[in-house]
Amino acid sequence: MFQQLLFAAVVSGALYALVALGLNLVYGSLRLLNIAHGDLVMIGAYTAFWSFTLLGISPVVSLATTTVLCAAFGFLVYVVLLKRQLGSPALAQRLEANSLIIFYGLSVILQNGASLAFSATSRGYQFLDGVHSFAGVSATGSMLLLLGVAAAITLGALAFLRFHVAGWSLLAVIERKDAAAVVGVNVERVQMISICAGFAIAGVAGVLVSMTQQITPFMGFPFTIAAFVVVIMGGLGNIAAGIAAGFVLGFVETFGVALTSATYRSILIYGIFVGVLLLRPQGLFGKAVQAR
Amino acid sequence: MTFTISRRTFLAAAALAPVTTRLAMAADGPLRIGYSMCLTGLFAQAAPSQVNAYELWKDQVNAAGGLDIGGGQRRPVEFVSYDDQSNPANAVRIYEKLITQDKVDLLAAPWSTPIHLAIAPVLAKHKFPMVGNTAASVKLREVKPGYIWFPTAVIPDKVGEELAAFMAKENVKTAAVFANVLPLAQEIKTYLLPALERHGIKLVANEDFPPDIKDMTTLISGANQSNPDAFIVLSYPSDTFLFATQAKQLNVKAPFVLSLIGPTIQAYQQAFGTGANNIVTVGHWSPNQSKWPKAKPFFDAYLAKYKEAPDALDSVLSFMSMEILEQAVATAGLDKEKLRETIASATFDTINGPVKFDGVQNTTTPTSFLQIQDGSLELVWPDQIKTKDFRPKTGW
Numbered sequence: 001m002f003q004q005l006l007f008a009a010v011v012s013g014a015l016y017a018l019v020a021l022g023l024n025l026v027y028g029s030l031r032l033l034n035i036a037h038g039d040l041v042m043i044g045a046y047t048a049f050w051s052f053t054l055l056g057i058s059p060v061v062s063l064a065t066t067t068v069l070c071a072a073f074g075f076l077v078y079v080v081l082l083k084r085q086l087g088s089p090a091l092a093q094r095l096e097a098n099s100l101i102i103f104y105g106l107s108v109i110l111q112n113g114a115s116l117a118f119s120a121t122s123r124g125y126q127f128l129d130g131v132h133s134f135a136g137v138s139a140t141g142s143m144l145l146l147l148g149v150a151a152a153i154t155l156g157a158l159a160f161l162r163f164h165v166a167g168w169s170l171l172a173v174i175e176r177k178d179a180a181a182v183v184g185v186n187v188e189r190v191q192m193i194s195i196c197a198g199f200a201i202a203g204v205a206g207v208l209v210s211m212t213q214q215i216t217p218f219m220g221f222p223f224t225i226a227a228f229v230v231v232i233m234g235g236l237g238n239i240a241a242g243i244a245a246g247f248v249l250g251f252v253e254t255f256g257v258a259l260t261s262a263t264y265r266s267i268l269i270y271g272i273f274v275g276v277l278l279l280r281p282q283g284l285f286g287k288a289v290q291a292r
Numbered sequence: 293m294t295f296t297i298s299r300r301t302f303l304a305a306a307a308l309a310p311v312t313t314r315l316a317m318a319a320d321g322p323l324r325i326g327y328s329m330c331l332t333g334l335f336a337q338a339a340p341s342q343v344n345a346y347e348l349w350k351d352q353v354n355a356a357g358g359l360d361i362g363g364g365q366r367r368p369v370e371f372v373s374y375d376d377q378s379n380p381a382n383a384v385r386i387y388e389k390l391i392t393q394d395k396v397d398l399l400a401a402p403w404s405t406p407i408h409l410a411i412a413p414v415l416a417k418h419k420f421p422m423v424g425n426t427a428a429s430v431k432l433r434e435v436k437p438g439y440i441w442f443p444t445a446v447i448p449d450k451v452g453e454e455l456a457a458f459m460a461k462e463n464v465k466t467a468a469v470f471a472n473v474l475p476l477a478q479e480i481k482t483y484l485l486p487a488l489e490r491h492g493i494k495l496v497a498n499e500d501f502p503p504d505i506k507d508m509t510t511l512i513s514g515a516n517q518s519n520p521d522a523f524i525v526l527s528y529p530s531d532t533f534l535f536a537t538q539a540k541q542l543n544v545k546a547p548f549v550l551s552l553i554g555p556t557i558q559a560y561q562q563a564f565g566t567g568a569n570n571i572v573t574v575g576h577w578s579p580n581q582s583k584w585p586k587a588k589p590f591f592d593a594y595l596a597k598y599k600e601a602p603d604a605l606d607s608v609l610s611f612m613s614m615e616i617l618e619q620a621v622a623t624a625g626l627d628k629e630k631l632r633e634t635i636a637s638a639t640f641d642t643i644n645g646p647v648k649f650d651g652v653q654n655t656t657t658p659t660s661f662l663q664i665q666d667g668s669l670e671l672v673w674p675d676q677i678k679t680k681d682f683r684p685k686t687g688w
Contacts, residue, residue: 001513007508053562112332120331121340121600122529124563129384131541138541194572214533214559216337222504258510262501 003136005258011143013250014150015205017243019223020230021157022201028174028237029194030086032099036107037227038220040070040199044206045215046114049123059127062207063149070203071196077106078195086191107220114217123215142211149208153201154243161239170194174237229269233276235283245284248272308632323359323367323626325401326390330407333378336605337529338403341557341603342426345610348373348590348597349618355605359618372396380410387414397626401425401613403606405432405475408440409578415439425609428476437651441635443612443644445576446605448476450567450659452483458661458673459522462682464485464548466517467522468497470535477526477552484524496520505531512542520547528538529554533653536564536571538594540688547684555664556604568664570685575662577608578671580679586615588642604669605661612642645677 010087023037044066051057052066081102085091128141161167173181181187205223213219226249233243249269256268276284308535327346329339338611350369353359358366372394376383383402390396391414398420399415401408412435416424421439427445459467465487467488471481478500481620488495499511512535515523523546532554539549554560555573577584579591590611593601602608616683619640624630639648639656647655670680 001517004509004513008507012507115331115336119340120336120337122557122559124533124559126563126565129537129540129564129567131543138543140537140541143541162461212533212537214529214554214557214563218332218334218336254507254509257507262499262508262511265502265505 003271004138005254007137007139009251009252011139011255012246012253013145013247014154015149015209015246016226016230016249017154017246018150018201018208019205020227020242020246021154021233021239022198023203023224023227024198024231024234024237024239024242025170025194025201026198027171027231030082030191031096031237032082032103032195033096034103034198035100035228036103036110036220037198037202038222038224039107039110040202041160041206041209041223042215042220043070043110044203045210045219046123046188046206047119047203048207048210049215050118052125052127053123053146059207059211060145063204066203066207066219067200071200074196074199075192075286078192081106082195085217086188093206107224111217111220119229120215124213125210127211129211131243134245142208145211145218146208149204153204158240158243166190171239174239229273233273233284235285238283238285241283241285243289248284314332315355319461321367323361323368324370324372324394324396325397325400326372326387326388326394328374328376328383328386328390328402328407330378330403333376335378335404338426338606341606342403342610343373344594344598345607346614347601348594349611349614351595351597360622362622366446371400375570376402376407377386378404380407383407384410384414387411391418391420391465398617398621400617401427401610405429406685408432408442409435410422412436412440416434419628419632421628421635423613423620423635425604425613430479432652435652437636439632441616441649441652441654443616443642443647443654443657444609445654445657445659447653447659448479449483451480451574452485453487454659454673455480455484455524455661456487456491456493458682459488459493459524459548461673462684463550464521466494466496466518466520467524467548468518468520468546469495469524469526470497470500470515471500471526472528472531472552473500473502474528477528480526480552484526493522501531503528503531505534508534509542512538512544516542516544520546522546522550524550526552527554527558528552529557530559533563536560536567536688540564540567544688547686549685550574550661553605556662556669558600558603561664561667564688567688569666570663570683572661572672572682574660575604575608575669575673576660576677577604578662578679581670581671581677583586583647583677584643584645585642608644612644612647616640616647617643 022036026032026034047064047066048059052060085095130141170192171184172185173187228248230246231242232243252268257265330336331339354368358368360366374386376386389614403422405425408424416439424440424442427442428444430448432442470479497515532551550572555571556575561568579588581587583644618630620634624634639646647654658674660671662669663672671678672682
């Protein structure tokens, strides 16, 4: 049973880390609180569902199409809603707070747009539901795919930030946007790519969860909440810490429930969340910064 | 003999003409039926199965020349509806508005037990009768009889007792019970546990879980160690999906598996295919019950219009409620007191067979259980209305 619990914790952690990565990219580089993040998960899930049921396209292919679709949507949001505000110092200063309203509106539009377009009826489809057993663990193919894709994206993101010059630019924008601009980083371009990547990653997560969950226009909200918990636990804008916090949450949830009761799930998760906010407001893995 | 019309009389008549014309048209105009619906918010995914049933009923009534309002008169039907955002307080305001401002002719029910309970006092205050549908709780019996009725047979105390009797008949000796902490599941569990004990069924696991549960490995693996004859999962749609995924993953071998809400949704069978076969769920309607001649035509019409099967709980209850209203109006007309007396005393012929109310409750439809058998929903309990015998679950 221990191996099975360990596997469940890793799968949950990988999903949390993936969903939170997209949110963290957007917050880190643009200082925007995207509370429509979970709705992009929903868009990804519907893309996979309709592609599979109407066109017979494998969800594995939908991982690519959703990446393009959600990235394009991110570009549209950037150009239409954000670019002008980011370009004006006065407006940019208020944008972090205003982004809550902007993305709340976007969330309402996406949810109700999907509801009008597809109806709120639950959807589901069968894909990779065969069970594979190894090392005392049973897993469906869809869980293994989730694990593989999440590992590829999160490890890829970490490697990109560590080894690629564009990753250094992104880190520079996250840490000191003005200083990054001074040393020649094209901040606007980094921000635009970040929002596209953040939206795309959420869409990919949606494709992965569509294989195991019911799909509805309102399925995204729990992902938004989970992503915020993970990102705040890790430290807002801290990409690597966010990924680690995703796994912390997965392990706390799985083993905490195993040691107590399923009804304590929320108490465990939000208890740790509040504890982190009280004791380490900079995040589990963040460094305290002293104001001067 | 000559009539002389003065200029003043002519002008007065001309001024009144549009008003009188409009009144005449109103008498023959559409009959307006109001309702609130959770089009957004927590319960939004439940709305289509109910709205679809209402729309299908409206189409059929209008195709037949309109709603018979007694005395051979028929009027076409139109709906006046608002989004209550899944909020009972909003629904209360909406029903007040429908009655006092929109002045609708009739009312249809909203979705969910809390919203039904919230609007019951509004109906009583305005003495406006309404046939409820998608509400299920022992608390319904606490509603003062008068202006609201509940056709459901999914009342938790009866479900608990009947389920235990059904399990005992199928030789279940041991059971694991997992219950969502939401009200219907908890109410059923309250009555189920003592009933299991009375029928000599041993409980090997008894756990509650939250609505936002994301992993059931602990629950299922723990119960699997005792190898129970039955898994009774008092779940709602999202956890019903999660349980089916993980029951397959963790190789649940119990021959009796029940999920509370979700298996009657078409998406469930789409998502799990043959894995959904032989799952038991609550519900008191099947299109295959030949004793109810309206059942199959309803199923066929719904399938033709929406390209998916009706939900055997919400769609059926919603359509039944409109059938009851239709038949009551044909007898009593639109007078609210006569309508109330008729609904309270008559027997109605519905897609779920005859319905008669005692107080607020439907006392004719038996509490029953459905099983998915080769893609079809079959009644497997009780004997007097079953359409197929129970089949043990043999795989996922």
